[in-house]
Amino acid sequence: MANEGPALRQRLEEIRRRGVEAFGAVSTREELEAARVEFLGRSGLVSEAMSRLRGLPAEERPETGQAGNRVKRELESLLEARLSEISAAESGDTGTAPTDLTLPGRRRWTGSVHPVTRVIDEVCEIFREIGFTIAAGPEIESDWHNFTALNIPLDHPAADMHDTFYVDDGVLLRTHTSPVQVRVMLEHEPPVRVLVPGLAFRRDPWDASHAPAFEQIEGLAVDEGIDFVEFRAAIDFFVHSFFGPGTRTRFRPSYFPFTEPSAEVDVTCFLCDGSGCATCKNTGWVEIMGSGMVNPAVFESVGYDPERFTGYAFGMGPARIAMLRYRIPDIRMLYEGDIAFLGQFA
Ligand code: 2U9
Numbered sequence: 001m002a003n004e005g006p007a008l009r010q011r012l013e014e015i016r017r018r019g020v021e022a023f024g025a026v027s028t029r030e031e032l033e034a035a036r037v038e039f040l041g042r043s044g045l046v047s048e049a050m051s052r053l054r055g056l057p058a059e060e061r062p063e064t065g066q067a068g069n070r071v072k073r074e075l076e077s078l079l080e081a082r083l084s085e086i087s088a089a090e091s092g093d094t095g096t097a098p099t100d101l102t103l104p105g106r107r108r109w110t111g112s113v114h115p116v117t118r119v120i121d122e123v124c125e126i127f128r129e130i131g132f133t134i135a136a137g138p139e140i141e142s143d144w145h146n147f148t149a150l151n152i153p154l155d156h157p158a159a160d161m162h163d164t165f166y167v168d169d170g171v172l173l174r175t176h177t178s179p180v181q182v183r184v185m186l187e188h189e190p191p192v193r194v195l196v197p198g199l200a201f202r203r204d205p206w207d208a209s210h211a212p213a214f215e216q217i218e219g220l221a222v223d224e225g226i227d228f229v230e231f232r233a234a235i236d237f238f239v240h241s242f243f244g245p246g247t248r249t250r251f252r253p254s255y256f257p258f259t260e261p262s263a264e265v266d267v268t269c270f271l272c273d274g275s276g277c278a279t280c281k282n283t284g285w286v287e288i289m290g291s292g293m294v295n296p297a298v299f300e301s302v303g304y305d306p307e308r309f310t311g312y313a314f315g316m317g318p319a320r321i322a323m324l325r326y327r328i329p330d331i332r333m334l335y336e337g338d339i340a341f342l343g344q345f346a
Contacts, residue, residue: 005060008052009067015045016071023078032082039075046072112346115326116215116334119318120197123217126241127195130234132219135194137180139201143170145179149301150258163203165212173201176315178258181220185302190309191223197318208330215318220294222304222311228293231312235265235291243270250285259292259313271327279324286324289316 019039026032039045050068053061113121124134146152147159157163158175165173177196184194197217204210221234232251239249247270251263266287269280276282291314296306319334326345328334333341 005056005064008049008056008060008064012046012049012064012067012071015039015049016074019045019071019075020078023075023082026082027086029083029086032079032086036079040072040079046075110346112343114334114342115322115328115345116318118345119322119325120215120217122242123238123316123318124195124197126238127219129241130193130237132193132195132221135180135184135196136198137177137183137196139174139199140167141172141174141179143172145182146172146174146176149182149298150178151295151297151301152257156257165201165203175202176200177216177218178313178315181218181313182298182302184220185222185299185304190304190311191221192311193219193221193223195219206332208332211319211331211335214331216315217318218313218315220311220313222294222299222309224308224310226310226312228312231291231293234312235314239265239267239288243267248274251291254290254292256290256292258295258298260295262290262292265289265291265314270325279327288321288324289314291315 019035022035022039023032026035037044041047046068050065050072053065053068056064124132143154143159147154147156152158164175167173177198177200180196180198181192181194184192195217196219197215199213200216201213204212206212221230232249236249239247246268248268250266252266254262254264256262264287266285268274269277269284269286271277271279272284274280274284276284280286291312294311294313299306299309319331322328322334323331
């Protein structure tokens with residue numbers, strides 16, 4: 001009988017359809033058990049149909065057998081699903097907890113700007129007002145861009161293996177953002193006024209006042225006729241804008257290979273107004289940055305005429321400024337990602 005295979009498959013499809021209907025209609029364990037016996041029991045409809053496989057011609061058996069197995073699996077999973085629904089209904093578990101209308105509403109979660117980022121943004125905005133643009137560059141640098149071009153000889157302590165992360169011979173993680181200014185000068189003729197925020201890396205300990213990776217903001221202005229007066233005026237404009245118009249500035253002589261003369265910039269303590277507190281160690285002054293007139297040797301390195309051009313440069317650590325401003329006692333608090341702590345600065 002050539003039609004027996006298709007006929008049996010048709011029968012299986014009918015069993016499947018009736019089974020889906022029957023399992024869908026039950027609402028108690030007893031009804032479900034009765035439907036199980038009828039369709040999936042040892043002498044149930046599926047078994048009965050499958051027992052007729054043996055009578056099929058050999059070439060019809062695989063396809064029909066697979067169809068039978070599919071019907072069996074479908075009805076078995078339906079059985080299981082209905083069983084858990086009925087159990088859940090019996091235990092009174094509707095799948096959703098009752099709503100407690102007396103609970104306070106959930107506050108929408110909002111992010112906040114990291115205090116170091118806030119300082120960076122404010123500093124950039126202030127210098128933007130006096131003509132500075134932002135520049136960026138690679139964090140992995142050549143020792144020429146990081147040291148040599150900046151008048152730091154490679155046998156200077158700053159270039160020592162113990163202070164710098166070397167990636168390869170002559171290749172290192174930049175120890176300041178200054179190589180970016182070197183790159184800007186190599187690519188552009190003066191006038192140059194750039195601000196460079198970015199990460200710098202030093203082989204420093206991870207303690208209350210050091211981090212091996214830290215943000216810096218450096219600035220560089222180069223043009224004909226830039227003198228110390230313009231330099232002080234720019235720094236004063238920044239200090240008044242950032243710390244308040246009543247803040248006074250003090251330049252203390254210092255030394256950096258890339259500036260000459262060099263100065264540390266102190267401001268009157270913005271926490272005690274100069275009367276003396278723990279932050280200013282009772283001196284009334286806090287140091288906020290290093291600075292100076294660009295050393296002509298640096299101009300030589302990048303091919304600028306040191307007879308024609310002068311300029312000033314400065315560098316600050318925004319984490320240090322954030323610590324002073326927000327009275328944060330340990331630099332690690334800024335870098336541990338503790339949302340409860342950082343959220344306070346929203
Ligand atoms: C060029 C020429 C000069 C950038 C400068 C400083 C002084 C300075 C420190 C502040 C705190 C680094 O983050 S910190 O530890 N920086 O004191 N930086 S002058 O001078 C330059 C830079 C680039 C071409």
